[in-house]
Amino acid sequence: MIPVVDFTPYCLENKREEADPEQIKSLANQICNAFTDVGFVYLKHHGIPKSKVDGIFSLSKEFFQKPVEIKEKYAKSSHHDVMNNRGWVALEKELLNPERPADPKEAFNYQLIDDKETLPNDILPSFQGVYSDFYKHCQELVCRVLDLMSMGLNIDTDYFRKCHSLIGKEGNPTTLRSLYYPPLNNGVKPGQIRCGEHTDYGTVTLLFQDEIGGLEVKPAGSDYIPARPIPDTVLVNLGDKMQRWTADKLVATKHRVLIPEEEIKKNQGRQSFAFFVHPDDHVMIECLDNSNKYEPVSSKHYLNMRFAATYL
């Protein structure tokens, strides 16, 4: 149900200018169709090397396995401003579905902006290098996905890319987030799941998950379906800002992460990485079809509203 699309024609290993126009157009349509129907698509042959993905997963695991007293040194500030979103988030601090207990997960938020305070370089010397390198790969892949989305929507090919020109800089809150769902040997609260039902807030999200599974997606008119880990793919999903921008032509689909039923898997931690993409702060999210279905809102204001409802 969630399509797997072969990204070869626009793969990061090849120069953008050398891409074949016909193949690109077909890829653009496949991606837009997926975002119109399910809001999720798997990309294979995307070009982010497997060694980089494996490397950041294992580095991140090392961090999460440190004692809480150590991790607290790198904690995210409790002011939920979008540009104050860097660092470690402790267990059960986020309510993605307010009707459930808080999510039993930890996170580490990284933005490319130079800020050594929240980076654990002193205990993991390769941290900044590995995270910045991975961030840049995600950024390049996302810009290419945005090109294809513009093409698929028949607007200027660089329209969305231009609206995201500050990714990695002051003025754009795009965040690489490492998620860690610890083993659940000690039981769970009634109604608790690993990550509560939600839609993402931004324009698009890249998601890399390990082999544990549990992610589910709820396409319109259907029940939740699993979004199983498929090795060497990246899952891309659409967020609320893009749904609003396209006046509901493309859909931001609800998703969640369940606790595995098998005892063995329950007792294993789960890891994922999300690259949450946002337009530059000043960009106005205004219905592209001129329908005015949603009031224009600045990218920054919209995100601050959503954050206020998420954190405990």
Ligand SMILES: O=C(O)CCC(=O)C(=O)O
């Ligand atoms: O961990 C996952 O697989 C998904 C997490 C997620 O959807 C999110 O943090 O927005």
Ligand SMILES: [Fe+2]
């Ligand atoms: Fe999400």
